[in-house]
Structures are given as C-alpha cells and as structure tokens.
Amino acid sequence: MLKAIGLQKVYHQGEVAQEVIKNLSLEIKGGEFVSFVGPSGSGKSTVLNMLGCLDTPTKGDIWINDTAITTMSRTQRAHFRGENIGFIFQSFNLIPVLSVYENIEYPLIMVQNLPEHERQKRIMHLLEAVGMVEHKDKTPDKISGGQMQRVAIARALVGQPKVVFADEPTANLDSKTAHMILDLMKEIQRKYQTTFVFATHDEKIVANVDRLITLIDGEIVEDKRMRP
Template sequence: MGLITAQNIYKDYQVGEVSLRALNDLNFEIEPASFLSFVGPSGSGKTTLLNLIGCLDTPTDGTLTVAGTDVVSLDRKQRAAFRGRHMGFIFQDFNLIPVLTVYENIEYPLIMVQNVPPEERRRRVLSLLESVEMTEQKDKYPDQISGGQKQRVAVARALVTEPELVLADEPTANLDSKTAYMIIELMKEMQRKSGTTFIFSTHDQKIVGAAEIIYTLEDGMIVDRKDTGGNAHV
C-alpha cells in the first residue's frame, strides 16, 4: 500500500450560488520516499490537492488515505494532531514566525507539536541547521535573513519532526531562479538523507524536472504522469 492513496477525489467550492469544481475524480497512489511534483497552470487544482493531502481541507467526495489513515474521517483536532505527527509544510511565503529566531523557528514544532525533550530538540535542530547551512544565522530573526535563507529554515522546520511526508506549495515562487534551484536541490538532498516523501507543486517548468514523478494537472484533473527518475535538468 502506498503512502498516499486517493480514490475518486472531488472537491467543489461554493462561490455565491455557483458551485465550482476544483478537483475532478482524481485517482493516484504515491509511494513512500518519493520526490514528486504536481505541475500545472494557475487554477489547475495543485494547491487544492496539496491542501487535501495535507489534511488542511477535506474532499467533497472520495477516499483519501495518508500513512494508512483515512484522513477524510478525521475531525479538526484529529487532523491537527495527524499533521503534527506525519507531515511537514513548506510555504510559498516561507511563513516563519517573525518573533522567533532561526533556531527557535526550527525548534517550534518540537516544542509545540511533538513535545520532544530539550536535549533531543537541540540535537535535531543543530543537525538540521548544519544540513541547510544556516548554523551561523541561527540567532537571527526572519527579517534579518534573505528569502532563500528563509526557505532553507522552512525546509529545516518541515523536517525537524521527522515526518513521513513534506508538502511544499510553490516553494520557489518567491525566489529568484538561482535560489529556487538551490532550494529544490536542498529538498532533494534532504529527501535522500531522510527518506521522507516530498511533494511539491510548481508551475515553473525549469525546476519541475528535479521531481522523480511528475503529475500534470489541468482543470482539476490529472492529465499526465511522468516517471523521470529525477534526472531531468534542474
């Protein structure tokens, strides 16, 4: 059984009196330790799909199983706990907590979500800081570092809880091309080290080639699946 199994997933949004279908009968299975990308133009349903996989939203219809759990049946609190246990998130706008230092931002999920003992926290945070090459900036606040550095911190924060799955919605959208490639490379490297499944969405054709599996979405439907082995140009 895959890490993620989606069967006949539909997602409709109500805009006024009009119902809009964002996802239309999606069926897919994602294996553990994948480095996978959903690509497609704006409005194709990438973010909606990531939100469903990330238990931030629920499908209108269909079955979605993540890490062996039927996430559709979870209530709000159970979804929060599930996310804290199994998932890490990387956001387009980095979404670091401005009042916490780089170190504290990475440490945050270990304290607030997983209640990890201090020594273990320290070990994990320092190790990740080194991996993302942010050790020297550990005492800086988010407004004192660059966008690329912020996203490195976000990657470290997503991995610090040792999740099975990291979801990144347009993680390079606010970065210049060079930094974007570096972030994707970093994600890939971290995926290799940790064995965590990385799923990211993008509409940037230049970075999508880094993904081992590429799902192409159009109008809420999967129109293509490519298994590139991750060897396409980055």
C-alpha cells in the first residue's frame, strides 16, 4: 500500500545543511494502524509530511498503491493527495469563516464528478459518525477543541482516502476526548480498512496501534509489531 525507499531530507539554513532523515526505508500495509514515535526533533513530522505528499524528500522514492509520488509535479501531487490521502493535524487547521458542514465539504472541491446529493449524503454520514450533526452550522470558534478535532477527522475522511496521516491528533485534547477520538479512528479503520499512520507522544495511541516505528535522529531504530 505504502512503500518508501532510501528517503533523505536535508534542510538548509544559510550555510548550514542538516540531514534530518537519513536513508529511511519502510513498507506499510493496507489497513494498518501504525505510529511513529521518538523524541522531539527525531523527524516524525518530516516523515509523515513526505509520505503524505505535503513535502518532498531530498532523495529517495515513495509509492502509494503502486503510484510513484516522488516523480510527480506539484499539481499532480496535490491532485493525488486530494483523492487518496487524508491529513489530521495537531492544531486542527479548520477554516474559521466556514461552518462545520462547509469545513468537511471543503476537500471535495478538488473532487469532480460527484453529484450534489452524493456530496450531501457523504457529509451528513460523517457528521453523524463524529457526532456533530447538531453543530453543523456553527463556525469553529463556537465549538470545543475535541469537537474541532472531530470535524477535522470528518474532513480528512470525506474524500474516502485509502490512508490517513495524523500528526499528534490528540495532543491538544483532554484525556477523555482523546480516547473518544481514538475510538472513532479505530472504528473507521475497521469499517473501511483505512490505513492510519500516526506521529505521536501520546501513550493512549501507542497502546492502541498494531505497529510502532521508533525514530531517533532521523533513523528507524525499532520497528515492532504490537499484536498478531
């Protein structure tokens, strides 16, 4: 489903070049619930952004469902991302002037040939799944952090992606809400065989994934299956 070979990322700051990801290779299977862990600055977000088509590696190749994404143009990559990938961020990244409903609808702007009734059906189904139907007309400033993250999950899923990348999705949530969000993501994984790839420090997520990949200084030092 997802394959990366020899990924390297070098950041340049003035004269100084810093190699933050070093020759990283990995494979993730369809339907896996997997997380990157490791100290702050070890490169988790950098890897997630490259795998999720938000950023490009300095070297190396990435395939998602046998499509090579590293050779694509910027526009092709944006298109591919819209149709295949969902992204959930620590800080929710909702659009403040749009309602809950419109925020969820937003990624579908990229999806052509989707009839209006199908569009509505999908959004309403997701609003129900994340328990936000009654809040659908509110703007993000009128809902809580946990509710914002539920909207962000619905937004990440509306394009029916094969894979969802979630960078610290529970970091800004209280423990009870974090558990709810995690249960919701697991339910979606089971129901639709959606692959979830996390980067996290959260023990609650760590305790629930099938596989843990530990990064230190941009290298995989452990890749451990947590359950059969």
